[in-house]
Amino acid sequence: MGMRTWSVTLLATAAAGMFSAGIARTHSDGITTDVARIRHVFIIVLENKNYTDTFGTSTQDPYLQKTLVPMGALLTQYYGTGHVSLDNYISMISGQAPTPDTVDDCIPGLTGTLGNYDDVTQTGWAPQGQVVATGGCIYPARVRTLVDQMTQVGLSWRGYMEDMGNDPARENASCGHPVIGVRTDRTNTAEAPSTAVPLGDAYATRHNPFVYFHSIIDSKSCKKNVVNLTHLQADLAQQSTTPNLVFITPNLCNDGHDGAGTGATGTTCANGQPGGLTSADEFLQTWVPRILASPAYREDGLLIVTFDESTYGAVTSSRNTTTGQTTVDITYAGQTCCDQQPGPNLSGVRPSTTTLVTTPTVVQNLVFAGFGGDRIGAVLVSPFIIPGSTSATPYNHYGLLRSLEDIFHVGGYLGYAADDPRAGYHLDTIGNDEAIFQHP
Amino acid sequence: MMRRSSSTRNHVRALLPQVALGIGAALGVAGRADAAASAQAELGRQIFFDTALSASGRLACASCHSPAHAYGPPDGAPVRKGGAGLDQPGLRAVPSLRYVLNRTPVWSKPFISSPTERLLEGDEPPAGGFGWDGRFDTLEAQAASPLLASNEMANRDPEEVTHKLAAAPYAELFKRVFGATIFADPEEAFAGAREALARFELEDPSFHPYRSKYDDYLDGRVSLSAQERRGLTLFDDVRGGSCAACHLDRKGADGSHPLFTDYQFEALGVPRNAQIPANADPDFHDEGLCGPLRNDQSGQKNYCGLFKTPGLRNVATRRVFFHNGRLHTLKEALQFYVRRDTHPSQWYPATGGVLDKFDDQPRNERGNIDVIDAPLTRSVGQAPVWTDAQIDDVIAFLETLTDRDATPAAPDPAADVASPAPSLSVSKLHLQR
Numbered sequence: 001m002g003m004r005t006w007s008v009t010l011l012a013t014a015a016a017g018m019f020s021a022g023i024a025r026t027h028s029d030g031i032t033t034d035v036a037r038i039r040h041v042f043i044i045v046l047e048n049k050n051y052t053d054t055f056g057t058s059t060q061d062p063y064l065q066k067t068l069v070p071m072g073a074l075l076t077q078y079y080g081t082g083h084v085s086l087d088n089y090i091s092m093i094s095g096q097a098p099t100p101d102t103v104d105d106c107i108p109g110l111t112g113t114l115g116n117y118d119d120v121t122q123t124g125w126a127p128q129g130q131v132v133a134t135g136g137c138i139y140p141a142r143v144r145t146l147v148d149q150m151t152q153v154g155l156s157w158r159g160y161m162e163d164m165g166n167d168p169a170r171e172n173a174s175c176g177h178p179v180i181g182v183r184t185d186r187t188n189t190a191e192a193p194s195t196a197v198p199l200g201d202a203y204a205t206r207h208n209p210f211v212y213f214h215s216i217i218d219s220k221s222c223k224k225n226v227v228n229l230t231h232l233q234a235d236l237a238q239q240s241t242t243p244n245l246v247f248i249t250p251n252l253c254n255d256g257h258d259g260a261g262t263g264a265t266g267t268t269c270a271n272g273q274p275g276g277l278t279s280a281d282e283f284l285q286t287w288v289p290r291i292l293a294s295p296a297y298r299e300d301g302l303l304i305v306t307f308d309e310s311t312y313g314a315v316t317s318s319r320n321t322t323t324g325q326t327t328v329d330i331t332y333a334g335q336t337c338c339d340q341q342p343g344p345n346l347s348g349v350r351p352s353t354t355t356l357v358t359t360p361t362v363v364q365n366l367v368f369a370g371f372g373g374d375r376i377g378a379v380l381v382s383p384f385i386i387p388g389s390t391s392a393t394p395y396n397h398y399g400l401l402r403s404l405e406d407i408f409h410v411g412g413y414l415g416y417a418a419d420d421p422r423a424g425y426h427l428d429t430i431g432n433d434e435a436i437f438q439h440p
Numbered sequence: 441m442m443r444r445s446s447s448t449r450n451h452v453r454a455l456l457p458q459v460a461l462g463i464g465a466a467l468g469v470a471g472r473a474d475a476a477a478s479a480q481a482e483l484g485r486q487i488f489f490d491t492a493l494s495a496s497g498r499l500a501c502a503s504c505h506s507p508a509h510a511y512g513p514p515d516g517a518p519v520r521k522g523g524a525g526l527d528q529p530g531l532r533a534v535p536s537l538r539y540v541l542n543r544t545p546v547w548s549k550p551f552i553s554s555p556t557e558r559l560l561e562g563d564e565p566p567a568g569g570f571g572w573d574g575r576f577d578t579l580e581a582q583a584a585s586p587l588l589a590s591n592e593m594a595n596r597d598p599e600e601v602t603h604k605l606a607a608a609p610y611a612e613l614f615k616r617v618f619g620a621t622i623f624a625d626p627e628e629a630f631a632g633a634r635e636a637l638a639r640f641e642l643e644d645p646s647f648h649p650y651r652s653k654y655d656d657y658l659d660g661r662v663s664l665s666a667q668e669r670r671g672l673t674l675f676d677d678v679r680g681g682s683c684a685a686c687h688l689d690r691k692g693a694d695g696s697h698p699l700f701t702d703y704q705f706e707a708l709g710v711p712r713n714a715q716i717p718a719n720a721d722p723d724f725h726d727e728g729l730c731g732p733l734r735n736d737q738s739g740q741k742n743y744c745g746l747f748k749t750p751g752l753r754n755v756a757t758r759r760v761f762f763h764n765g766r767l768h769t770l771k772e773a774l775q776f777y778v779r780r781d782t783h784p785s786q787w788y789p790a791t792g793g794v795l796d797k798f799d800d801q802p803r804n805e806r807g808n809i810d811v812i813d814a815p816l817t818r819s820v821g822q823a824p825v826w827t828d829a830q831i832d833d834v835i836a837f838l839e840t841l842t843d844r845d846a847t848p849a850a851p852d853p854a855a856d857v858a859s860p861a862p863s864l865s866v867s868k869l870h871l872q873r
Binding site: 176178191200256257268276 | 544545546549550552554555557564567568686692696702811
């Protein structure tokens with residue numbers, strides 16, 4: 001153990017010199033629109049919906065489609081960066097591509113109740129500050145995030161996690177995460193209400209990006225800044241108490257992860273709510289008006305509502321009449337935009353076909369045809385937005401990170417938010433999108 | 441409601457001798473400042489031990505859920521008998537009431553929106569609810585069942601229960617808690633009795649003492665022996681027994697000690713138990729979550745054969761294992777897990793020379809039985825994941841889960857083999873049946 005730690009440290013030190021790993025690059029914040037005036041950003045991340053469903057065919061999200069979209073701007077070509085969840089959240093705040101474990105939500109074999117919550121096993125660095133890793137989930141302290149950048153320039157941030165700490169045996173109410181180790185994460189499945197936990201607990205660690213970085217969880221600021229959603233309303237009361245970055249993760253029901261949204265028997269969340277886009281829409285109806293009425297938003301705010309990834313999963317089955325065995329293929333398209341790169345750790349992991357279950361009667365294969373997160377869309381609402389506008393400029397979570405780094409003038413870009421001139425890699429920044437933002 | 445704390449444990453130490461006194465002992469209630477709630481709990485305690493509430497006059501809650509046996513069965517009888525003549529057998533083994541009651545979630549089956557995630561990380565079985573089939577969401581609802589069931593306390597209706605409550609030595613206490621006119625309304629009185637029972641079960645420290653060697657080990661006060669450590673490793677090994685995947689054995693994020701269950705449902709394919717009279721009818725099947733005692737999920741055929749995962753604290757004191765009490769020693773129970781598929785003829789009968797594996801489940805529903813989670817993935821010809829010596833190691837570990845006040849259960853009084861051998865042959869298994 002001691003030897004491994006020493007070796008990793010040595011490698012990291014050497015690599016840092018080669019690639020400026022984890023170090024923000026300088027740039028000029030050449031924002032051409034009124035985004036330059038934004039000082040408070042509110043992000044709500046929902047779960048697992050296709051763009052065409054969320055902003056097209058679904059009848060479960062009338063508030064999102066018929067109130068927020070006309071009120072704000074719709075980014076029609078916004079993509080997730082991966083499947084299945086955690087890698088998206090991590091890319092949003094760090095620009096890091098997945099490790100072989102974060103790409104699978106740190107759930108061994110992608111099945112089961114208990115997940116891993118263990119340290120990334122780093123073997124080196126790759127260009128654009130990418131951690132080369134054989135596995136693991138929690139990035140070492142030298143891997144920086146957006147909130148480290150913000151702290152450095154004197155800006156405040158908070159992550160508001162619904163249900164976190166409802167069951168203190170699962171996780172703490174602030175900076176809530178499992179004990180570091182293998183098979184220690186009990187938050188993969190929502191806990192229904194009990195006498196001891198009357199509200200139940202549908203917090204999912206894998207939807208909280210902040211606790212996957214030692215730079216955050218080893219800091220005292222984690223307990224102060226990664227808190228239960230119940231803190232938000234008080235924080236919105238005054239501009240001085242509203243963090244510059246407000247990152248909101250609803251619980252597994254209200255982010256649409258659980259439940260079909262119909263309320264039909266057998267399709268609900270653990271707490272009996274309908275879930276799906278129905279509960280997500282109700283969550284937005286509750287919280288968005290509070291945000292929009294806050295002094296901070298009214299002065300210089302931007303609200304972003306998006307999803308972690310789509311659910312472009314096709315499920316096909318075929319039966320071998322000789323053996324009687326049915327083969328089920330679950331396929332993610334894994335589409336990308338914006339010249340997204342897979343990162344250094346996905347060889348043999350994406351694209352791939354993995355057999356999850358083999359029995360005499362059933363074979364289940366998981367097929368990742370690509371490494372992206374597919375098209376999800378995003379809605380932006382701000383006093384500086386052109387109401388009812390749309391933009392077809394492609395964006396993804398790395399682009400979101402770059403855009404936030406521009407908005408907050410943090411002085412550099414992290415990971416894949418940064419340009420790579422050698423590869424001709426460059427992301428658009430949302431603040432320069434003149435299709436949706438007003439001009440000064 | 442109540443979470444364990446060091447102060448609670450101190451109360452437990454002080455109160456354990458009083459628990460042993462049974463009815464009439466002046467139990468305090470730890471951790472509650474609410475006098476009304478404490479009075480309810482004291483009332484519930486007296487109801488819990490009151491045999492006069494049964495049609496036979498000889499059966500109380502405590503008769504089956506024996507406080508001396510971690511609120512589990514006092515002996516190895518696979519099912520208990522009730523009714524006016526104490527001659528009506530139940531259907532399932534008595535579970536322990538210790539530890540799990542306040543943390544048992546209401547029955548639920550979260551539905552994952554994404555069909556792909558549903559098939560991956562989200563496709564977990566249902567969880568929670570009280571009883572082997574999880575059919576009661578609250579303790580108050582559960583308490584009605586034994587009071588009225590014809591093969592338990594066998595009261596005709598709430599009115600008969602109320603009549604007995606009004607004549608009980610604690611009738612005045614009942615009136616103080618629920619009002620002087622409470623007995624005029626049988627439904628209200630019946631509800632009050634169930635509420636009081638729930639308060640007793642939730643509040644009384646004897647239901648959650650945390651006085652086992654494993655608790656001491658988790659608190660750093662003792663070390664496990666080499667054999668116990670080997671057993672814990674085997675218990676945890678995901679490629680071996682993988683017991684901890686369902687019987688969670690690690691401290692919580694707040695340092696709370698584990699209860700050794702995830703409350704989820706599982707179909708193990710436990711062999712049919714001929715000692716249960718209902719099983720004399722070959723067409724009768726106890727299929728747990730889909731019936732016959734539970735009927736709201738009877739249409740969910742993929743739920744047939746699933747029973748709730750019990751906690752394992754004090755498991756080494758039991759003499760009756762699994763929902764149907766088919767096995768009577770801990771060694772047998774562990775052997776069943778690791779040899780079910782490698783040596784199926786040890787567990788299941790042969791019909792016409794053909795082994796009837798999973799014989800307690802209708803043939804068209806045997807696909808529900810778990811064959812994908814370790815250690816239930818092997819086949820005939822392969823070695824079991826554990827040797828007998830390793831099973832002994834796991835038993836040594838499980839014995840560390842025994843609370844210091846828990847008494848080992850007596851053998852099954854009806855068994856013709858007083859103490860079944862640890863490793864039963866087919867013939868011995870058939871003899872027992």
